[in-house]
Amino acid sequence: MFTISDVAQKSGLSPYTLRYYEKIGLLPASKRKEGGQRYYTENDINFILFLKSLKQTGMSLENMSEFVKDGCIYEQLHFNSPEEIKPSITKRIEILSKHLIKMEMQKKELELIISTTKEKLAYYNSIKKGDIKT
Amino acid sequence: MFTISDVAQKSGLSPYTLRYYEKIGLLPASKRKEGGQRYYTENDINFILFLKSLKQTGMSLENMSEFVKDGCIYEQLHFNSPEEIKPSITKRIEILSKHLIKMEMQKKELELIISTTKEKLAYYNSIKKGDIKT
DNA sequence: TTACAACTTAGAGTTAACTCTAAGTCAAAT
DNA sequence: ATTTGACTTAGAGTTAACTCTAAGTTGTAA
Structure with a gap:
């Protein structure tokens, strides 16, 4: 069982x-200790890490909320029981499919600019070494 | 020669x-027509597209400005004459190298979440088709 | 048991990156 | 020649996503 700062540490997100x-409802209400302090399980952390990776690949918080909401219990990095997930399945498939296409395009774009950047670096380095005289 | 809305169209950035x-100095002062209206060349557009791809891969405007500034004439998607580029070369190599590492990491992360997402989609689809009964 | 650090809340403040408004000028078509 | 729509500026407004403040509570180590 982890505190909010443990989770902050592990996830790279601040307690704030x-x-x-x-x-904003992106995460379900945390479990609380006696005194009211939040605590988190491994599963909670895995879910937070999953959301973080969605975010890193450009999904907005609003879109993530849509994925999480619909009254559904959030899943433990994908193995809730089918009957818990079923009501929101079509919606989830729709959101993830769209995001998948976006990510595939992003990957292509990324590969392109990585190679452009390598070319530029090679060019700059050749100038620096003096291979190209002015 | 293109107007600002041509460039907006071609680049996917708004005239605003x-x-x-x-x-903010991220782009050099545009050339102007008689009446003061901006116009752009192919080279200008190429540079704008390059900046846009840097942005798409997560570079901040501030960091891009650093790349562009230093009094240097901006380059035509990488072939200014060496003597124009030289003064800012070390800085540019530094910025691009850092960004390259970031992009390589981003690519790995992206590949990981693409495959996680595919797995999730397969799982959701199997529930939807009824392969997994409740 | 007394510090002291970490936690709690509601709500205010900040930052990056736009996005728009207002008031006016310019250009193309009728 | 006039209307229509795109352009110009400075500066204000907006949005997403935090980030912090204040005032108070809890947990832990000496």
């Missing part, structure tokens, strides 16, 4: 951000 | 955004 995500 | 980029 984690509370904010909960406030 | 193009003027804004110029205002």
Whole structure:
């Protein structure tokens, strides 16, 4: 069982951000200790890491919320029981399919600019070494 | 020679955004027609597209400005004459190298989440088709 | 048991990156 | 020649996503 700062540490998100995500409904209400303090399980952390990777690949918080909501219990990095997931399945398939296409395009774009960047670097380095005289 | 809305069209950035980029010094002062209206060449557009791809892969406008500035004439998608580029070469190599590493990591991350997403989609689809009964 | 650090909340403030408004000028078509 | 629509500027407004503040509570180590 982990505190909010443990999770912050593990996820690279600040405690502020984690509370904010909960406030806007992107994360489900955390479990609480006696005194009211949040605690998190491994599963909670895995879910947070999954959301973080969606975010890193350009999904907006709003779009992520749509993925998470619909009254559905959030899943443990994908193995909730089928009957828990079923009501929101079509919606989820739709969102993930769209995002998948976006990510595939992103990957192509990324590969292109990586090679453009390598070319530029090679050019700059050749000038620096003096291979190209002025 | 292209107008600002031509460039907007070609680059996917709005005229507002193009003027804004110029205002903050991310783009060099545009050439103007008689009446003061901006016009752009193919080279200008290529440079704008290069900046756009840097942005798409997560470089901040501030970081891009650093790349562009240093009093240097901006380059035509990489072939300014060496003597124009030389003063800012070390800085540019530094920025691009850092960004390259970031992009390589991003690519790995992207590949990982693409495959995770595919798995999830396969799982959802199998529930939808009824292969997994409740 | 007393510090002291980390937690809690609601709500305010910040930052990056646009995005628009207002008031006016310019250009193309009728 | 006049209308229509795109252009110009400075500066204000917006949005997403945090990030912090204040005031108070809880947990832990000496």
